[in-house]
Amino acid sequence: MKENKLIFRVAAEDEGLKLREYLKSKQKLSSRLIKGAAIEGRITVNEKITKLNYVVKHNDEIGFNVAKEEGQNIDPEKMDIEVVYEDIDIIVVNKRPGIVVHPTKSYPNGTLANGLLYYFKEKGENCIVRLVSRLDMDTSGLIMIAKNQFSHMALARDMSNENFEKSYLAIVHGNMKEKQGTINLPIYRTGGDTIKRIVDERGQESVTHFKVVESFNKGDLVELTLETGRTHQIRVHLTHLGHPLYGDSLYGIEDDSDYIERQALHAYKLKFPHPRTGDILNLETDIPEDMKELLDKIKS
Known part of the structure; x- marks a missing residue:
């Protein structure tokens, strides 16, 4: 290299x-x-x-x-990783549902970070895992990781840039009255002993742009682009509107296990300026199989 x-x-x-x-x-x-x-x-x-x-x-x-010797207290673990884009500064991967992004007390191993460290080691690259974006365990899709301190700084700096966009596909209960628009409602954490969030005037400003891609008998396929990045933002906003995600065990209104075994949310598109060149990168992934199967189920 x-x-x-x-x-x-x-x-x-x-x-x-x-x-x-x-x-x-x-x-x-x-x-x-x-x-x-x-x-x-x-x-x-x-x-x-x-x-x-x-x-x-x-x-x-x-x-x-920008190269420097550094280490991370995470065990490398062999894992199948779908690389969507990679160069000397960044790597973007398509995360499967059910994978935790970074080790926690509850999930010390088997995380995406464990797999990435193994991947870097196999390639002979002295990189640690610097997450630029994160996803919930059961949300699939694109995650961006900086491969050095410079690219992490540059991407964090440019997140408010109009050329930096994160877009998702979600499958929701019911048919939305408005086919496109903006949800601008503050999100608040209800208490220290829960991860659950609600729409509340005490919360942080949270802005989600949405567009219905296609309507079905039992729900809608919706594209959502985040202007802010609050925890559970899409899930909270859509539930507040009365259209929770299929499979959302935390914010959903019923048991959807017959339809899908996790929340139907996929981070399908990233647009951002490259940290080194400034060129705009547009990356996309297809909707995963379990969400395709869900769409077939809600058509009739």
């Missing part, structure tokens, strides 16, 4: 800035990232390791090596 280095060429109008200021204000790197790289000697000017108080000159070549 080629050296993982960012290269910047100082423009005439930026001459006279200190190296620290140039990297922060012009290249939009975080103070933490800059400081760590400087301490470890990973920043060069014209191929020489340079201190952050150096005053940059027109045409200086700034090198910023």
Whole structure:
């Protein structure tokens, strides 16, 4: 793998800035990232390791090596991982339902993070798992992981960018009265001893855009795009409207196990600017088999 280095060429109008200021204000790197790289000697000017108080000159070549030795207290485990996109900075995978994303007390092993660490190790890449997005255990679909500190910083920074979109497909009970629109209702955690959320004026602003893709006899297939990313946002918003997801054991209104064994929610599309190039990436996955089977069941 080629050296993982960012290269910047100082423009005439930026001459006279200190190296620290140039990297922060012009290249939009975080103070933490800059400081760590400087301490470890990973920043060069014209191929020489340079201190952050150096005053940059027109045409200086700034090198910023994002590769670093690091570890993570997670056991690598062999796992089938469906890679949708991968390069030196990021990996996007299609998560199966029933998989926890990151180890917890209840799920210390068998998580996506365990599988990813094994995958990186097999490829000879010294990466840890830096999650940019997360999904509930029983939600399937696209998850983005940064492969270095720089890409994690850049993606987190750009999440509010209009070119950063996360879209889902859901199958809901009943036919929605409005075929498209925006749900702007605050979401609140009801208490410390529960993970359940509700729509409540005490909560955080939560915005979900929706569009009915197709209507069936016993429900709708709905596309949803998140403007905010609150815990259980889609599930809470749709339940509040009277159209809970099929299979949602936490927010549903009835036992749907005859239809599907998990909430019918799939993160099917990601759109975002690449952290290194700024090019817009559009990634999609097909709706999974259990949700296709559910659609057949609710047609009649």
